[in-house]
Amino acid sequence: xxxxxxxxxxxxxxxxxxxxxxxxxxxxxxxxxxxxxxxxxxxxxxxxxxxxxxxxxxxxxxxxxxxxxxxxxxxxxxxxxxxxxxxxxxxxxxxxxxxxxxxxxxxxxxxxxxxxxxxxxxxxxxxxxxxxxxxxxxxxxxxxxxxxxxxxxxxxxxxxxxxxxxxxxxxxxxxxxxxxxxxxxxxxxxxxxxxxxxxxxxxxxxxxxxxxxxxxxxxxxxxxxxxxxxxxxxxxxxxxxxxxxxxxxxxxxxxxxxxxxxxxxxxxxxxxxxxxxxxxxxxxxxxxxxxxxxxxxxxxxxxxxxxxxxxxxxxxxxxxxxxxxxxxxxxxxxxxxxx
Ligand code: NAD
Numbered sequence: 001x002x003x004x005x006x007x008x009x010x011x012x013x014x015x016x017x018x019x020x021x022x023x024x025x026x027x028x029x030x031x032x033x034x035x036x037x038x039x040x041x042x043x044x045x046x047x048x049x050x051x052x053x054x055x056x057x058x059x060x061x062x063x064x065x066x067x068x069x070x071x072x073x074x075x076x077x078x079x080x081x082x083x084x085x086x087x088x089x090x091x092x093x094x095x096x097x098x099x100x101x102x103x104x105x106x107x108x109x110x111x112x113x114x115x116x117x118x119x120x121x122x123x124x125x126x127x128x129x130x131x132x133x134x135x136x137x138x139x140x141x142x143x144x145x146x147x148x149x150x151x152x153x154x155x156x157x158x159x160x161x162x163x164x165x166x167x168x169x170x171x172x173x174x175x176x177x178x179x180x181x182x183x184x185x186x187x188x189x190x191x192x193x194x195x196x197x198x199x200x201x202x203x204x205x206x207x208x209x210x211x212x213x214x215x216x217x218x219x220x221x222x223x224x225x226x227x228x229x230x231x232x233x234x235x236x237x238x239x240x241x242x243x244x245x246x247x248x249x250x251x252x253x254x255x256x257x258x259x260x261x262x263x264x265x266x267x268x269x270x271x272x273x274x275x276x277x278x279x280x281x282x283x284x285x286x287x288x289x290x291x292x293x294x295x296x297x298x299x300x301x302x303x304x305x306x307x308x309x310x311x312x313x314x315x316x317x318x319x320x321x322x323x324x325x326x327x328x329x330x331x332x333x334x335x336x337x338x339x
Contacts (some may be wrong), residue, residue, distance in 0.1 A: 002028045003233075004075040006060050006108065007082030009039035011188045012123070012222055016081065019226040021047040028052050030073060034059045034100075038085065042319055043187040060104035070111040077233055078112050079121045080105060086191055087127075087153045091277060094152035101156035102163070109167045109175075121233050122164045122177045126218070126243065127154035129179075131280035134216060137249075140286035143179075143241045150278045165239070174238035178229055181245040181285045184305065185222035186312040190320055193217075194306070197256050198313045199320055201265045211275035213253030216282035220246040221300035231294045245285025246298040258303075262310050 003020065007013040008031030020029050033039045035057055047053045058065050060082045082104060084090065084097045105122065112120045129141040130148035147162075149155040167173040188195045197207050228244040236242060250258075253270075260267055290296045313320065 001076045002030065002074065003077045003079060004030050004032060004073070006032045006078070006080045007039070008055075009033035009035060009041055009043060010081060010085070011038070011043075011192075012183055012225060013081035014040070014043035014187050015185060015222045016079070016226045016229060017044060017053070018047050019223065019230065021050050021053045023230075025052055028054070030075070031055045032058050032060070032069070033082065036084075038189050040187075040189075040319075040323065042322065060108055061099050063107050063110075066107050066111045067114070070115040074115070075117060077119045077121070078108060078117050079123065079229065079233060080108055081123045083123075083157070084153070087151045088191075088276065090151055090153035090156070094156075097152055097156040098159075101153075102159045105160040106163055109163060109173065113167060113171050113173050118174060119233050119238075120164070120167070120173055120175045121229065121236075122161065122175065123229065124161050124177050124179045125154065125157050126179050126181045126245065126283050126285050127151070127280065128158040128161055129283075130154075132282045132284055134214060134281050137284075140284045141179075141243060142286045143243055143289055150280050161241075165241075168239040176232050176236040176238065177241045178225075178232055179241060179243050179285075180225050180228070181218035181220050181283055183222045183225050184219055185309055186316070187319070188222075188309075190323055193252060194255065194259070194309065195313060195320065197259045198263070198310055199324070201260055201263050201269060202313070204265070204269070206271040207256055207260075207269050208271055208273040209252060209256055210273060210279060212272060213256065213270075214251050215279060216249050216251050216284070217255075218245050218283050218285050219248040219250060219255070219302055220244065220298060221302075221305040224298035224300055227299075228290060228296050231296050232290070235294050237293075242290040242294070243285045243287050244290055244296075245287045246300070246302070247285075247287075248302040249282070249284055250302065255306075258306060259310065262307060
């Protein structure tokens with residue numbers, strides 16, 4: 001198979017590219033990425049010389065470029081990770097989220113329809129369901145939970161999901177969608193909660209926690225997300241949505257405290273900051289459909305996965321020090337002020 005992976009230089013995309021290149025030497029993996037601030041080819045050093053891997057720089061919302069690429073390459077499968085992915089950035093500047101996440105997905109769908117792709121897989125998020133009350137631990141997102149978004153980011157992802165499903169119903173394009181909870185693991189960009197806290201704790205800097213830290217996220221190791229997508233593109237039913245999650249609900253404060261404990265740093269580094277506007281309270285996935293229909297099971301326990309992730313950041317300082325450059329520093333200052 002020839003598989004187009006878009007956004008393969010980002011956090012989950014780069015983990016997925018490595019997973020596929022290493023597990024399926026007979027398949028060809030083509031990574032298309034615009035290399036925005038979040039794209040980093042240093043995350044792909046381990047596969048860049050492999051014969052079944054290729055990188056192409058380009059923008060998924062550039063219709064002419066995408067049509068030419070599909071005509072030339074004859075892909076069998078498209079897996080769309082490419083996105084603007086950070087909620088805080090979507091609050092500051094929503095427009096680029098519509099351009100990449102909605103228009104970009106539409107362009108890929110049109111190309112997939114025209115060139116009769118065998119499977120179009122959209123990597124989506126549980127954030128399209130909105131949030132759940134903190135105190136109703138009996139409630140979970142299922143695939144039938146109505147879309148009810150809170151942020152410009154999740155609204156753009158929900159819009160894309162609706163276009164994807166409409167291309168199945170209207171044109172018969174064989175699509176699938178995965179809606180996954182929060183991922184953690186190696187190559188995670190330092191603006192996101194877990195790497196941000198690891199790196200700031202290592203530097204003895206204050207750890208900014210939104211509100212009182214009680215918002216709950218459902219964490220899944222990125223490798224478990226990769227194995228779920230791999231199963232869906234091979235065995236998932238066209239037109240179906242699959243929720244992916246590992247029943248690992250933690251408050252943000254619990255996660256931050258676990259990181260401080262593992263690094264032997266004091267809790268006095270925690271600093272509570274003004275809450276994110278519209279901050280979702282609790283995410284919790286019910287993954288029974290993918291478990292029962294496709295036999296998927298996560299392999300990582302959160303505690304061991306987090307420990308391994310912290311070790312990875314300790315062993316790969318060069319990777320994140322290259323990222324923490326002027327551009328990222330000024331963004332951080334805009335978000336959290338000088339500290
Ligand atoms: P990321 O921000 O780390 O990576 C996104 C990648 O897309 C980057 O490499 C970037 O350069 C590329 N990109 C951005 N705009 C592009 C464009 N116009 N054309 C081509 N490439 C472009 O994101 P991530 O955390 O790896 O998330 C990947 C996907 O998974 C996203 O669609 C996101 O919505 C979804 N998702 C993420 C999580 C999570 O916890 N991170 C959870 C569920 C779903």
